[in-house]
Amino acid sequence: MVLAIQSRELYIGYEVEESATLWVVEKLGIEVEHKTTFCLIGESGCGKSTIGNAIAGLLPPYARTRGQLVIFDKIVIDRDKRFFNGVRGKIVVKIPQDPASSLNPFMTIGKQLSLAIKHHYPNLSEKDVVNKAVELLEEVRLDKAVFNLYPHQLSGGMKQRAAIALALVPEPKIVVADEPTSALDAYLRFAMSTLLKNLQKEWELTLIFITHDISVARYVCDKIAVIYAGRVVELGKAYEVLESPRHPYTELLLESVPRRLSRKRLADIPGMPPHPGKYPPGCKFHTRCPYVFDRCRYEEPLLIFLNSRAVRCWKYYGYSA
Ligand SMILES: Nc1ncnc2c1ncn2[C@@H]1O[C@H](COP(=O)(O)OP(=O)(O)OP(=O)(O)O)[C@@H](O)[C@H]1O
Ligand code: SF4
Ligand SMILES: [Mg+2]
Known part of the structure; x- marks a missing residue:
C-alpha cells in the first residue's frame, strides 16, 4: 500500500493578532x-477547506502549523515550517469551488490551457500543445469547440470542467476538490461527481473530496473523515460510516439531510x-450531543479504533467492535 498523504498530530491555525494564533484544526x-478517494465532511466552519489548503500547499502566509504533513515521501509541513516547492501545483493541485476564480476572463480556454501546458512542458511543439489542450478538454467531456471560447461563453458546469482541465495539465497525483459541486444544480452535481469519479479511476489519482453533500460523498468516496470543530470525530470506509454511523455527530449529520427514499427532511x-478559539472543554461536541454524560464535559476523548473504524467518543471507550 502506498500512502499519498499522512498527517501526524497536525495543528493548523491563523495568526489573528501579532503572535496570537487561532487554532482551527487540531490533532489531525x-x-x-x-489512488483512492478520501472525503472530508462536516458543517460549515469545521476546518475542511483549511485541511484541503494545507494538503494543496495553499495556506496563506499568516497560517501557522504544528506537527507534520507528509506527501508521498516528502515532509511538506514540519512543525512551523512548510516545504511545498516541487509539490504544490505539480504533484498536488486544487480544483477551486468557484471555477471563475481560476479562469482568466480575458483569454480563451484554449489560450489558458496552452499557456499552462507550455509552462509545464516547455519542449512541446505548438501543434503538440494544441493537441494536448484538446485531449484535456475531451478528458473532462468538453467539446473541442470550447478551445476557442471565453469563460463568459460557458455555463457554470462547463466552466467547472474547464477549471478541472487546467488543474490536470501538470498530470498531478493528488487532486483536492473543495466543494466542486456546491454551485451546481442536482443534475449537474451528479454529472460533475461522475466526472471526478471517472477521472480518479482513469488517471489513478488520490482525490481529496470536500463536500457538504452526503449523497455525493456516498457515491464518490472510498473513505470518509467526519470533521467537527477541527478534529476527525469519525473515520472509516464510506459505506460503513454512512450506513452505520457510530459517532453521535455523524448520526445527526446523516439524519439532517433528506434521505433518498423518504425525501423527508429531519430536524x-x-x-x-x-468557533475556533471558543471550542468547549472536553468533547467538542458535548454542547450539542444527546448522549452527553459527565466525563464528556471535562475530558476530550481520544480517537478510539474499532476494526476499520475510528471514533472520537467516550461512548466507545472499552467497547470492542
Ligand atoms: N484564511 C483564513 N484566515 C483566517 N481565518 C480563516 C481563514 N480560512 C478559514 N478561517 C477560519 O477557520 C475556520 C474554518 O474555516 P474553513 O474554511 O476551513 O471551514 P470549512 O469547513 O471549509 O467551512 P465551509 O463548509 O463553510 O467551507 C473558520 O472559523 C474560518 O473563519
Ligand atoms: S464523548 Fe460524550 S458528548 Fe462527545 S460525542 Fe461522545 S457521548 Fe457525545
Ligand atoms: Mg470550505
Missing part, C-alpha cells in the same frame, strides 16, 4: 492511500458548531 492524524442538529 489521517492516512490516505494512493437539523440543534445549536451551532463552536
Whole structure:
C-alpha cells in the first residue's frame, strides 16, 4: 500500500493578532492511500477547506502549523515550517469551488490551457500543445469547440470542467476538490461527481473530496473523515460510516439531510458548531450531543479504533467492535 498523504498530530491555525494564533484544526492524524478517494465532511466552519489548503500547499502566509504533513515521501509541513516547492501545483493541485476564480476572463480556454501546458512542458511543439489542450478538454467531456471560447461563453458546469482541465495539465497525483459541486444544480452535481469519479479511476489519482453533500460523498468516496470543530470525530470506509454511523455527530449529520427514499427532511442538529478559539472543554461536541454524560464535559476523548473504524467518543471507550 502506498500512502499519498499522512498527517501526524497536525495543528493548523491563523495568526489573528501579532503572535496570537487561532487554532482551527487540531490533532489531525489521517492516512490516505494512493489512488483512492478520501472525503472530508462536516458543517460549515469545521476546518475542511483549511485541511484541503494545507494538503494543496495553499495556506496563506499568516497560517501557522504544528506537527507534520507528509506527501508521498516528502515532509511538506514540519512543525512551523512548510516545504511545498516541487509539490504544490505539480504533484498536488486544487480544483477551486468557484471555477471563475481560476479562469482568466480575458483569454480563451484554449489560450489558458496552452499557456499552462507550455509552462509545464516547455519542449512541446505548438501543434503538440494544441493537441494536448484538446485531449484535456475531451478528458473532462468538453467539446473541442470550447478551445476557442471565453469563460463568459460557458455555463457554470462547463466552466467547472474547464477549471478541472487546467488543474490536470501538470498530470498531478493528488487532486483536492473543495466543494466542486456546491454551485451546481442536482443534475449537474451528479454529472460533475461522475466526472471526478471517472477521472480518479482513469488517471489513478488520490482525490481529496470536500463536500457538504452526503449523497455525493456516498457515491464518490472510498473513505470518509467526519470533521467537527477541527478534529476527525469519525473515520472509516464510506459505506460503513454512512450506513452505520457510530459517532453521535455523524448520526445527526446523516439524519439532517433528506434521505433518498423518504425525501423527508429531519430536524437539523440543534445549536451551532463552536468557533475556533471558543471550542468547549472536553468533547467538542458535548454542547450539542444527546448522549452527553459527565466525563464528556471535562475530558476530550481520544480517537478510539474499532476494526476499520475510528471514533472520537467516550461512548466507545472499552467497547470492542
Ligand atoms: N484564511 C483564513 N484566515 C483566517 N481565518 C480563516 C481563514 N480560512 C478559514 N478561517 C477560519 O477557520 C475556520 C474554518 O474555516 P474553513 O474554511 O476551513 O471551514 P470549512 O469547513 O471549509 O467551512 P465551509 O463548509 O463553510 O467551507 C473558520 O472559523 C474560518 O473563519
Ligand atoms: S464523548 Fe460524550 S458528548 Fe462527545 S460525542 Fe461522545 S457521548 Fe457525545
Ligand atoms: Mg470550505
